[in-house]
Amino acid sequence: MRLPPIDLGRENTFGELTYENGGEYGPIKGDYLAFMIVHIGSVTIEADSTITTLEAGQCALSLTREHYTCTATPGILTHTSWCDSRPENASWLYQEHKNIAASIATSRQVQTIVQLGVDLGLGDQDSRSGLREALTNALLNAYIYEAEVVEAERPIPQTILQARRFLDENFAADISIEKVARQVRVSPQYLVSAFKKHLGVTPARYLWRCRLDYGAHLLQRSGLTISEIAYQVGYKNPYHFSRQVKLAFNCSPTELREQKREG
Structure with missing residues (x-):
């Protein structure tokens, strides 16, 4: 600046x-x-x-x-x-x-x-x-x-690295920010502000990014249905998953899967 x-x-x-x-x-x-x-x-x-x-x-x-x-x-x-x-x-x-x-x-x-x-x-x-x-x-x-x-x-605090690792390993589970904060023994307010400060994104957005990235991976490398993939990576319904895929990749889950096959 x-x-x-x-x-x-x-x-x-x-x-x-x-x-x-x-x-x-x-x-x-x-x-x-x-x-x-x-x-x-x-x-x-x-x-x-x-x-x-x-x-x-x-x-x-x-x-x-x-x-x-x-x-x-x-x-x-x-x-x-x-x-x-x-x-x-x-x-x-x-x-x-x-x-x-x-x-x-x-x-x-x-x-x-x-x-x-x-x-x-x-x-x-x-x-x-x-x-x-x-x-x-x-x-x-x-x-x-x-x-x-x-x-x-400035080094990333150990608690933030632990929180990121916990999200990486448990993104498919039903996770709340409060649960992550308890896991690393900090307040939810500190977790949100420090996570964004050091990693450039909030814990919630990072969690959904993990779910979406792994969902896209399964779309292109597995034979699971779109609904099965949505539930497996932590979405509560296939519609939400499909909508997020569309926003992120500018195509539907089916089209994303076809792109891999054509490639």
């Missing part, structure tokens, strides 16, 4: 700050964009209802509507660099932010962009605000790209 440029000219700044023994920044009220890198130590960010803890080597993107507070951990030295702004006309950005990881490991690209902004300094509003705004937009896109890579490479 790549975001189009957004209006960040109002109060768009870069900076760096060292906390000798803890400290707090905020609260900031209203629409607020904050990007934070922790170089040494750790901080806790409260962004509306989300709380994120960052350790050295991590960064976070926060978008808030109500309040933002950043607290450096007491008793240790903490060094951070940051970029912030008051985004305007960016409701779509807040919507997209829900799908972006709150924090990731700081990449060299992200760190370089922030350092360029810090080196730029505050300067004259007219001469440097355009550069800061361009750097902030580049930072947003760099962060989003890195977050998408992290998400794509």
Whole structure:
């Protein structure tokens, strides 16, 4: 996902700050964009209802509507660099932010962009605000790209792999999402959201896909009737099976079987 440029000219700044023994920044009220890198130590960010803890080597993107507070951990030295702004006309950005990881490991690209902004300094509003705004937009896109890579490479949880295996082995049985969730010892809500997140499809849709795929296999490689196949792979009636075959293969079960014979 790549975001189009957004209006960040109002109060768009870069900076760096060292906390000798803890400290707090905020609260900031209203629409607020904050990007934070922790170089040494750790901080806790409260962004509306989300709380994120960052350790050295991590960064976070926060978008808030109500309040933002950043607290450096007491008793240790903490060094951070940051970029912030008051985004305007960016409701779509807040919507997209829900799908972006709150924090990731700081990449060299992200760190370089922030350092360029810090080196730029505050300067004259007219001469440097355009550069800061361009750097902030580049930072947003760099962060989003890195977050998408992290998400794509994140290992699939063992419980989701177990749920998929259970569906693969028992698709012909009378299975409910609640039964699968009990089998892998998670809540049905977590199973549905995590299954779709990591495998790109809900457990229910995956189950029907298994039934349909094996039904198509039997159509082309067995002499069973359409009704026998429908019941054998878990459909409650042949009509539902025939309809799903038509939607998936753009032909009837009989036509799908004939295609194999002609081939």
